Amino acid sequence: MTENTSASSSSSLNSSFRSTDDDRIIASILTEEETSNFDRKLGRRLSHLDSIPHTPRVINEIPDVNEATMDHRHLSERLFSYDLEELQMEGDGNCQFRALADQLFHNPEYHKAVRKKVVKQLKHHRNLYEGYVPIKYKSYIKKMKRSGEWGDHVTLQAAADHFGAKICLVTSFRENGYIEIIPNGCSATRELWLSFWSEVHYNSLYERGDVPARKPRKKHWVLF
CATH class of the missing domain: 1.20.5 (Single alpha-helices involved in coiled-coils or other helix-helix interfaces)
Structure with a gap:
């Protein structure tokens, strides 16, 4: 004993x-x-895009396989047209935090630390986020503490607020192809570029040809 x-x-x-x-x-x-000065190279390149206002929200419904397949194809075409390329994140439920860690620290393996910071932001600034969460807020916090729990648009806003970052999402949505998440109450000191596919998966974005030579250790979300 x-x-x-x-x-x-x-x-x-x-x-x-x-x-x-x-x-x-x-x-x-x-x-x-x-x-x-933080790197605005991607921001300059895509400055012609119109972003939509961001409203934090939780994930309510996952698309079926056929819809997800079409969305993935649509996202791939959009990224190609913008000359962007994804660094694939593992599909273990931590992909949002992995993608944020890659953009912030050039290492997806810091995803646990990023999740910890985001949860701390959610706990200490409840008044900023509670109105967007349709379940008991304490239950939501408890859920988000768990490794493997999918991040949502509320955690993205909390990440933007905590790290003072503008988070730029290139999405698979047909109507809302580009979303900017602006930190509350401060000016952004960095830009983080993520792709967002069909409420399913996040990857880290780079200019084509600049993707780091890293490979995920586990299976990631890819449709062939």
Whole structure:
């Protein structure tokens, strides 16, 4: 019994150290980026696009396979026309946070730290987000703490607010192909570019030819 307790305590302590290390690395990266102008190259390239007002919302309905397939094709054509390319994120339920981590820190594996920051934002600024959540807010927070829980447009707004970032979504929606999520109460210090496919999946966006040479370890959402 003592050995099991000791092992459990050691595992918890190691996890705590890893979390602290992640926080330090992230803080260092953010400090470095805040001292320089953030890259607006994609923003300049797509400045002709009209964005729609963003309304935070939760995911209500997942499209069927046929609709999702058509949406994926539509998104691929749109990205090609804008000369953009996706870095594929793992389809493990953390794709939104992985894509944000890739854009913020050039490493999708920091998704747990990003989720932690977003949940903290949601908890500490309840008045900004509660009105968009159709279930009990505490239940929503509890759900979003879990790794593998899909992010939604409320968590995107919270991420924009916490990191002081303008989040630019190129979507598969036929009517709303481009959405900008602006941080509340402050000017954006960086731009994050994501693709959003059919309420199903997020990827990280780059100019064609600039996608980092990284491969996800697990199966990601791709339709052939």
